[in-house]
Amino acid sequence: xxxxxxxxxxxxxxxxxxxxxxxxxxxxxxxxxxxxxxxxxxxxxxxxxxxxxxxxxxxxxxxxxxxxxxxxxxxxxxxxxxxxxxxxxxxxxxxxxxxxxxxxxxxxxxxxxxxxxxxxxxxxxxxxxxxxxxxxxxxxxxxxxxxxxxxxxxxxxxxxxxxxxxxxxxxxxxxxxxxxxxxxxxxxxxxxxxxxxxxxxxxxxxxxxxxxxxxxxxxxxxxxxxxxxxxxxxxxxxxxxxxxxxxxxxxxxxxxxxxxxxxxxxxxxxxxxxxxxxxxxxxxxxxxxxx
Amino acid sequence: xxxxxxxxxxxxxxxxxxxxxxxxxxxxxxxxxxxxxxxxxxxxxxxxxxxxxxxxxxxxxxxxxxxxxxxxxxxxxxxxxxxxxxxxxxxxxxxxxxxxxxxxxxxxxxxxxxxxxxxxxxxxxxxxxxxxxxxxxxxxxxxxxxxxxxxxxxxxxxxxxxxxxxxxxxxxxxxxxxxxxxxxxxxxxxxxxxxxxxxxxxxxxxxxxxxxxxxxxxxxxxxxxxxxxxxxxxxxxxxxxxxxxxxxxxxxxxxxxxxxxxxxxxxxxxxxxxxxxxxxxxxxxxxxxxxxxxxxxxxxxxxxxxxxxxxxxxx
Numbered sequence: 143x144x145x146x147x148x149x150x151x152x153x154x155x156x157x158x159x160x161x162x163x164x165x166x167x168x169x170x171x172x173x174x175x176x177x178x179x180x181x182x183x184x185x186x187x188x189x190x191x192x193x194x195x196x197x198x199x200x201x202x203x204x205x206x207x208x209x210x211x212x213x214x215x216x217x218x219x220x221x222x223x224x225x226x227x228x229x230x231x232x233x234x235x236x237x238x239x240x241x242x243x244x245x246x247x248x249x250x251x252x253x254x255x256x257x258x259x260x261x262x263x264x265x266x267x268x269x270x271x272x273x274x275x276x277x278x279x280x281x282x283x284x285x286x287x288x289x290x291x292x293x294x295x296x297x298x299x300x301x302x303x304x305x306x307x308x309x310x311x312x313x314x315x316x317x318x319x320x321x322x323x324x325x326x327x328x329x330x331x332x333x334x335x336x337x338x339x340x341x342x343x344x345x346x347x348x349x350x351x352x353x354x355x356x357x358x359x360x361x362x363x364x365x366x367x368x369x370x371x372x373x374x375x376x377x378x379x380x381x382x383x384x385x386x387x388x389x390x391x392x393x394x395x396x397x398x399x400x401x402x403x404x405x406x407x408x409x410x411x412x413x414x415x416x417x418x419x420x421x422x423x424x425x426x427x428x429x430x431x432x433x
Numbered sequence: 434x435x436x437x438x439x440x441x442x443x444x445x446x447x448x449x450x451x452x453x454x455x456x457x458x459x460x461x462x463x464x465x466x467x468x469x470x471x472x473x474x475x476x477x478x479x480x481x482x483x484x485x486x487x488x489x490x491x492x493x494x495x496x497x498x499x500x501x502x503x504x505x506x507x508x509x510x511x512x513x514x515x516x517x518x519x520x521x522x523x524x525x526x527x528x529x530x531x532x533x534x535x536x537x538x539x540x541x542x543x544x545x546x547x548x549x550x551x552x553x554x555x556x557x558x559x560x561x562x563x564x565x566x567x568x569x570x571x572x573x574x575x576x577x578x579x580x581x582x583x584x585x586x587x588x589x590x591x592x593x594x595x596x597x598x599x600x601x602x603x604x605x606x607x608x609x610x611x612x613x614x615x616x617x618x619x620x621x622x623x624x625x626x627x628x629x630x631x632x633x634x635x636x637x638x639x640x641x642x643x644x645x646x647x648x649x650x651x652x653x654x655x656x657x658x659x660x661x662x663x664x665x666x667x668x669x670x671x672x673x674x675x676x677x678x679x680x681x682x683x684x685x686x687x688x689x690x691x692x693x694x695x696x697x698x699x700x701x702x703x704x705x706x707x708x709x710x711x712x713x714x715x716x717x718x719x720x721x722x723x724x725x726x727x728x729x730x731x732x733x734x735x736x737x738x739x740x741x742x743x744x745x746x747x748x
Contacts, residue, residue, distance in 0.1 A: 273441030
């Protein structure tokens with residue numbers, strides 16, 4: 143018995159190692175990972191990294207072009223744009239992470255139940271998902287945020303709920319393919335409860351697609367959150383957020399290009415990094431896909 | 434399939450309007466209204482009825498009278514305002530779809546036929562960047578470069594074809610990137626099939642092999658992505674329209690959000706959901722057109738769907 147456990151552990155370790163090796167060989171994924179790590183680092187140590195405080199106004203220094211003192215220039219209140227971007231990474235990463243947590247928990251739950259029980263339960267949940275899919279993702283987020291009112295928590299909820307359908311469908315599909323396999327039948331025949339079968343036997347086997355989807359959804363969540371903040375439904379000033387920095391700078395684009403360029407680049411780099419990493423992760427976890 | 438989904442969407446939209454903060458009666462009458470006036474207005478709007486009765490009224494009004502609600506700001510029916518703006522949004526979405534299909538499929542095929550070449554790598558990287566850019570930011574960048582610096586194209590408005598270029602490019606690129614990636618992977622799969630080798634072996638020109646034999650068979654997933662991206666385009670249009678000051682549904686809704694004019698926002702969501710389901714219907718029909726196998730299945734699938742729906746209705 144204990145020998146078996148060791149064997150299984152060993153096989154798991156080598157599988158994980160295989161995934162890691164494949165991941166590390168993928169240059170694009172590494173670039174993505176490095177950007178993500180840099181972002182997380184700068185979000186944690188924002189006070190150290192940024193040369194100015196994010197709310198330090200200096201009306202005499204309004205709209206300074208990028209220079210050595212302010213590498214990304216200053217905005218309409220004379221605040222250093224680079225510092226605001228660094229602090230903004232906190233908000234964006236946090237919104238991304240929490241929104242994805244919300245959507246993956248709800249989505250996995252719905253998808254697992256739907257895929258496991260099938261028939262009527264499946265039908266009801268999937269029709270519900272169809273309804274959510276009938277509304278474009280960003281519009282759903284906008285209307286939920288409009289209903290809940292502005293604020294960072296509401297943005298997380300809105301973005302999180304609006305990306306539930308993707309998870310639910312994905313998890314359902316993988317659960318359905320695993321449900322029919324023999325080890326599930328074995329688990330059922332020794333009297334394991336449905337809950338135990340789903341939690342211990344099925345979901346761990348759906349882990350790969352879920353983690354890939356989660357990485358990709360962080361990208362989408364950050365984009366949606368930026369869009370909501372741009373509309374004024376998101377994070378309220380003076381907390382720096384990339385989307386609201388874009389909306390602040392919008393009126394000045396004719397004369398001061400840097401005010402909107404750099405926050406947008408920050409969004410793009412972050413989303414790009416998560417997309418690259420997610421893509422690499424998918425190839426690494428499922429080598430069959432890449433031939 | 435369409436109708437139950439739309440009923441569901443109307444229910445979701447109704448729940449959202451039900452829980453939206455702020456009393457509609459106060460919003461319509463203004464802050465100066467007396468309590469009596471407000472009570473009268475509640476009666477008139479049937480806001481004193483129970484939740485499900487109100488929902489019933491809401492659906493009944495939409496179906497029988499086409500009444501999506503009344504805008505707080507203009508006191509006009511929401512549907513009228515939406516319909517007045519719809520042509521612009523539709524034109525914008527249509528142009529972007531055409532643009533993204535042309536770019537996406539062409540680049541996707543080129544990438545697939547020259548897999549791992551420099552061209553392929555550049556295109557793949559660009560497609561990643563394309564999906565990573567926020568639409569509205571890309572719009573602002575295009576304005577800075579092409580309107581402010583180069584002075585080639587107008588930064589706002591939607592009156593002449595010259596005005597169409599920047600907004601259509603803004604919305605089109607991100608879905609072009611998706612279509613490109615799907616075309617590439619779908620083509621890569623098809624190109625390795627035996628019938629492509631056969632076509633080449635019988636001396637068919639490469640162009641016909643790719644565009645007729647391969648593309649036709651790779652088309653199904655591409656159609657799916659195009660259909661899905663149309664929804665994204667409508668969603669993306671919301672922000673892009675406001676960047677380029679285009680009088681479309683999106684700008685109407687964004688302005689409504691800022692004025693807390695919720696009936697218009699929610700009416701807009703419902704309206705776009707209806708447009709989307711029509712698009713999905715068209716996509717389903719296109720499947721049948723692209724794949725004869727689906728055409729023959731179609732009758733049985735519909736029957737199955739009907740049976741399934743019957744099951745749900747019993748609940």
